[in-house]
Amino acid sequence: MTSELCYLPEEVSQDEIIEEINAEAFGPGRFARTASRIREQGPHDPALSFVCLDDGVVIASVRLTPVWAGEAAGHMLGPLAVRPSHKNRGVGRKLVRISVDAAARAGSEVVILIGDAPYYGPLGFKPIVPPTLLLPGPVDPRRILADPLVDGVEAKLVGMMRFRA
Numbered sequence: 738m739t740s741e742l743c744y745l746p747e748e749v750s751q752d753e754i755i756e757e758i759n760a761e762a763f764g765p766g767r768f769a770r771t772a773s774r775i776r777e778q779g780p781h782d783p784a785l786s787f788v789c790l791d792d793g794v795v796i797a798s799v800r801l802t803p804v805w806a807g808e809a810a811g812h813m814l815g816p817l818a819v820r821p822s823h824k825n826r827g828v829g830r831k832l833v834r835i836s837v838d839a840a841a842r843a844g845s846e847v848v849i850l851i852g853d854a855p856y857y858g859p860l861g862f863k864p865i866v867p868p869t870l871l872l873p874g875p876v877d878p879r880r881i882l883a884d885p886l887v888d889g890v891e892a893k894l895v896g897m898m899r900f901r902a
């Protein structure tokens with residue numbers, strides 16, 4: 738495939754297609770997920786949320802939401818979704834790297850997500866051991882993954898994760 742992929746911060750006009758991509762990836766149950774309990778507390782940060790475009794058409798999205806991760810001022814990553822037509826071309830990995838780098842530049846202390854360790858581990862995310870970070874809903878603690886962006890932030894990952902205004 739010779740198409741040109743391009744990565745940019747998301748724009749308001751892309752809301753609808755991003756919603757479509759997330760619906761395709763996660764289905765109608767997505768609003769019942771524990772991560773949605775946090776996302777419904779407040780909006781994601783568009784400056785730290787990115788899309789991948791193929792010939793100008795959005796084919797993947799990642800969003801970051803500002804959170805208190807216990808006592809750490811961080812961000813929650815998700816949803817991350819790539820159109821089935823564009824999977825396994827490194828788009829997901831690139832979106833994670835770009836958004837985490839942007840969060841680090843913006844002074845975030847940690848990026849947290851709920852996801853698969855085999856995918857996110859090589860990207861710098863690891864489980865919080867012991868699992869001191871609480872979420873507003875059921876979640877397997879082995880799926881709560883953190884990418885520390887400042888030294889010593891692990892000690893602050895104690896308590897509830899909630900939207901950070």
Ligand SMILES: CC(C)(COP(=O)(O)OP(=O)(O)OC[C@H]1O[C@@H](n2cnc3c(N)ncnc32)[C@H](O)[C@@H]1OP(=O)(O)O)[C@@H](O)C(=O)NCCC(=O)NCCS
Binds near residue numbers: 819851
């Ligand atoms: C998961 C997802 C974002 C990956 O995006 P992608 O652009 O296809 O992934 P990449 O090209 O960056 O990486 C592909 C690699 O990740 C692996 N991979 C994909 N999903 C994985 C998962 N859940 N667990 C472990 N490995 C996974 C692929 O097998 C592939 O491995 P390889 O490089 O050894 O061949 C995409 O498949 C998707 O949108 N899935 C549905 C939504 C979802 O589950 N999102 C959250 C993930 S927890």
